[in-house]
Amino acid sequence: AQSVTQLGSHVSVSEGALVLLRCNYSSSVPPYLFWYVQYPNQGLQLLLKYTTGATLVKGINGFEAEFKKSETSFHLTKPSAHMSDAAEYFCAVRSNDYKLSFGAGTTVTVRA
Amino acid sequence: SQTIHQWPATLVQPVGSPLSLECTVEGTSNPNLYWYRQAAGRGLQLLFYSVGIGQISSEVPQNLSASRPQDRQFILSSKKLLLSDSGFYLCAWSPIPADTQYFGPGTRLTVL
Numbered sequence: 001a002q003s004v005t006q007l008g009s010h011v012s013v014s015e016g017a018l019v020l021l022r023c024n025y026s027s028s029v030p031p032y033l034f035w036y037v038q039y040p041n042q043g044l045q046l047l048l049k050y051t052t053g054a055t056l057v058k059g060i061n062g063f064e065a066e067f068k069k070s071e072t073s074f075h076l077t078k079p080s081a082h083m084s085d086a087a088e089y090f091c092a093v094r095s096n097d098y099k100l101s102f103g104a105g106t107t108v109t110v111r112a
Numbered sequence: 113s114q115t116i117h118q119w120p121a122t123l124v125q126p127v128g129s130p131l132s133l134e135c136t137v138e139g140t141s142n143p144n145l146y147w148y149r150q151a152a153g154r155g156l157q158l159l160f161y162s163v164g165i166g167q168i169s170s171e172v173p174q175n176l177s178a179s180r181p182q183d184r185q186f187i188l189s190s191k192k193l194l195l196s197d198s199g200f201y202l203c204a205w206s207p208i209p210a211d212t213q214y215f216g217p218g219t220r221l222t223v224l
Contacts, residue, residue, distance in 0.1 A: 044156075098163060098169070
């Protein structure tokens with residue numbers, strides 16, 4: 001079965017510092033990988049996704065993620081955190097022909 | 113462009129009362145539809161998904177049911193709510209199974 005592990009349920013960074021959110025997955029099929037962001041009391045918004053091709057994927061709001069097959073990882077980064085990046089972030093992997101499996105989420109706090 | 117609507121936005125219901133949450137998608141046809149629940153401090157739990165009218169798959173045995181009476185309408189129901197049904201309910205759609213899912217704004221349900 002496909003699954004996603006997000007290391008660290010909470011991450012605190014200073015404004016202007018690097019944001020690094022870790023995601024490891026297991027998949028028995030070629031993985032499709034996603035990162036979503038959720039602001040309080042809102043739905044999830046797609047940040048970026050990897051299906052095939054270039055392993056470094058750029059998304060919205062300055063985020064990017066790199067697919068590393070050998071490490072089964074898809075970590076999300078942003079060089080310089082902004083206060084507006086405070087939110088919850090979810091990594092997801094294609095689970096089977098119909099579903100995605102989501103990680104438990106990482107809450108990001110940005111300190112002024 | 114495609115849009116997804118959910119209503120109501122918030123709902124407070126007594127234990128034992130019925131429930132009906134509605135989700136509609138505009139601007140596309142034959143979408144794949146999903147219901148998720150987020151309990152406080154927990155990740156996303158897939159409840160139901162549908163690949164077509166009248167085709168519903170249930171992920172977790174529970175007090176809830178889903179129906180898809182029209183191509184772009186997905187309804188989540190319960191005959192008698194439990195306290196444990198409280199949470200944030202999210203509807204999502206995707207044009208292709210197991211690919212990008214687009215989420216609605218969510219419904220906050222509180223069962224008292």
